[in-house]
Amino acid sequence: MKMIKSMHAILAVGTMMFAGAAFAGPPVAITFKNLTPTGGADASYVVTNANEVSTNTNASPKPRVQVPATQSDFYSVQNPINPSANAATVRYTIGSKTCVFATSFLTSLSGVPQWNKSASPSGGATCTANITSINSATNAWAVEFTMK
Amino acid sequence: MKVLVLQYIEMQLFNKYYALPGVVSTFPESADMVNINTLSSVNEENTVDSVTKNRTNSTDSAAVSTSSYGPQSAATNVSTLAQQLSEAAKRAEERDSTLSRDELAEKAISIGEKLGGTSYVANRDKYDAEVPKTNDPSLLARAKQATEFAHGKGANPFKGMSRDQLALITYDESGTFTVNERKAARLESYEQESAWRKQVVAKAIDAYNHTGSIFGEGVGSELLAHYKSLPAIEQSTYPKDYETQLKIQIAKVGEKNPDQQSAPDSYTALLKSWSEAPPEKGLSDLASLTTMTNTSDTRISSVDSNNSNTSISQNTQ
Numbered sequence: 001m002k003m004i005k006s007m008h009a010i011l012a013v014g015t016m017m018f019a020g021a022a023f024a025g026p027p028v029a030i031t032f033k034n035l036t037p038t039g040g041a042d043a044s045y046v047v048t049n050a051n052e053v054s055t056n057t058n059a060s061p062k063p064r065v066q067v068p069a070t071q072s073d074f075y076s077v078q079n080p081i082n083p084s085a086n087a088a089t090v091r092y093t094i095g096s097k098t099c100v101f102a103t104s105f106l107t108s109l110s111g112v113p114q115w116n117k118s119a120s121p122s123g124g125a126t127c128t129a130n131i132t133s134i135n136s137a138t139n140a141w142a143v144e145f146t147m148k
Numbered sequence: 149m150k151v152l153v154l155q156y157i158e159m160q161l162f163n164k165y166y167a168l169p170g171v172v173s174t175f176p177e178s179a180d181m182v183n184i185n186t187l188s189s190v191n192e193e194n195t196v197d198s199v200t201k202n203r204t205n206s207t208d209s210a211a212v213s214t215s216s217y218g219p220q221s222a223a224t225n226v227s228t229l230a231q232q233l234s235e236a237a238k239r240a241e242e243r244d245s246t247l248s249r250d251e252l253a254e255k256a257i258s259i260g261e262k263l264g265g266t267s268y269v270a271n272r273d274k275y276d277a278e279v280p281k282t283n284d285p286s287l288l289a290r291a292k293q294a295t296e297f298a299h300g301k302g303a304n305p306f307k308g309m310s311r312d313q314l315a316l317i318t319y320d321e322s323g324t325f326t327v328n329e330r331k332a333a334r335l336e337s338y339e340q341e342s343a344w345r346k347q348v349v350a351k352a353i354d355a356y357n358h359t360g361s362i363f364g365e366g367v368g369s370e371l372l373a374h375y376k377s378l379p380a381i382e383q384s385t386y387p388k389d390y391e392t393q394l395k396i397q398i399a400k401v402g403e404k405n406p407d408q409q410s411a412p413d414s415y416t417a418l419l420k421s422w423s424e425a426p427p428e429k430g431l432s433d434l435a436s437l438t439t440m441t442n443t444s445d446t447r448i449s450s451v452d453s454n455n456s457n458t459s460i461s462q463n464t465q
Contacts, residue, residue, distance in 0.1 A: 042265050140356055
């Protein structure tokens, strides 16, 4: 009897672990490129609102706080709770220029997967967002954000 | 040769930071990289004589460029940089021991701003004109190379150095290194980090595609090991609970983290082994794994081969 209880406990722990993995939404691989030419200033990664905090929490490895001119940063973001959605919002500044980038994945009510991206410039910045790949089997995707 | 032997002995006395061989690539045209884990000297015919020495305190590797300036120049460069790193390491140690993690993070960010932010751009002419206070031609040449590199010309004088050494240069505020040298060291460190990040993100996505978690297939452990390998001032820019969070993620995917050298096997492995084993073997496997796993809770004390008389005892240690 004790053995059965013990096994149940082990199975329960195992089930919880598998369930945890199953509930994670598809990750997005993010590449951020600071297209400022050599000699220009770093782009600073800043976190200002709840969505950006959430993105930072779910990012791995964490975005670097400074991205030198001509350099790139690489990280992934995964929603650990919702299996059918994921979103990331990041903000970079170079002096008075700001780019706010967003990307998301959502499965519509009819079951159709949708991937979105956006880039919002201000202060004279030029910002682009492009989805560079999608895995239709797992819905994982990759996006490239650029700023100058 | 005598000088080289003395320099070699000096090198062996250095601690973690400066025992690591220094990199001097003062002259970008010099393509040959010689690892100074081997004591090397260049003879008159420009061949390299090596005496291999095993080091036990580090696995880092670095290299020194020989140059057309001849063997004495290369050896002097190594010795000078090693000395500079030695002194910078002492300053870094003092800084790390006196500042809190938050203060270290603040310093890391403010130094980053000075070396690459808008304040660097505003002071660029001043930094380009900076000359080290020395008559040492190798140091003057290195500073000049760093300035050229900051303008996109030539090679990084610190290419290939270890992260520890690059951090010593980047975050050293004593004036030993020029701003452009520190900027070059920072960029080399950045590029090494980028190369690692690019591959680990690709692995994380693969792990998700295979296991449902970006921390599966060893990715969580790699992230943790990488974080722990960083110099303290660079670790400080990560969230305070980063290590704890990674360990939680590693546990979730049922893998050992790098700290658990002799730790118990995961429950996932335990279940997998048990479910895949033949009936008569399953319980004995489970017994052995459980015995390894549990040091303070339920322990299977005996299992008979017919699975009909299993007794379980509580280990109260």
